[in-house]
Amino acid sequence: MWRRLATIADAAAIAHIYNQGIEDRVGTFETELRTEAMVASWFDGSHPIVVVEQEQDIIAYASTSSYRARPCYAGVGEFSVYVRRNWRGKGAGKEAMQHLLQACEAAGFWKLISRVFVENTASRGLLRSLGFREVGVYEKHGQLDGIWRDVVIVEYLFQANLSAASFGA
Template sequence: MHVRVAAPTDAAAITAIYNQGIEDRVGTFEIELRTEAMVASWFDGRHPIVVVEAEQAVIAYASTSPYRQRACYAGIAEFSVYVRRDWRGKGAGRLALSHLMHECEAVGFWKLVSRIFVENDASRQLMRSLGFREVGIYEKHGQLDGVWRDVVIVEYLFARNLAQV
């Protein structure tokens, strides 16, 4: 496996992986499948996206997006990590997220945040192993297929970038 910064030409592969996550109902409240054009819009020049490749194919990605529109939050990004079904549990998610963290620190973000379904033990363990802190739980944060779901809030602070703010 190797990791690299994603390009808009990766949108089709990222879309396929994200749609698997939507279908599997394990990592997102989303229920409508994404299109390649929707994913291509993520490439805004500010928010890093990385992909992991193996066997000449994209097998995982990690992406960032704006946290909030207010200027005071400009240094915070939300992130997501998704792995192709047949590569889950093999380290691709760790590789994607660790590289995304380096990219985010390099461009000046001071914090990464996300929310994870409380029962998603694999994702929660990955976050802890990379130094993310579980901040708390949003109870009944949203419904997925008519069932209320709780999410745990995670954050990672880039100390070097905090000192420069």
């Protein structure tokens, strides 16, 4: 497996993987499939996106987006990680997250956060193994297919970047 920063040219492959996650109802409340153009809009130059390849075929990705628009949250990113169906459970998600952590630390982020379905034990285990902390549970955070779902809030702190002046340096 090879990991690298993603480019807009990867948008179609990323959309395909994300759409599998949407269809499988494993990691998102989203139900509308994404297009290549929708994913291309994620590339803002500030929020790292990484991909994992096997023989030049993208098999996983991890991405960040802004947490809140307020300046005090500039160094906090929300993240997602998705793996192509036939590669789940084979380490591609871990590869993606390890590279995303490196890219976010280098970009000056001081924290990553996300929410994970409580029953998604594979993702929760992966994140714990990488040093993420489970902060708590949002009960009935949203409905998916008419069913209320709970999510676990996770966070990762970049100790080296915790000074207020570090973001964007």
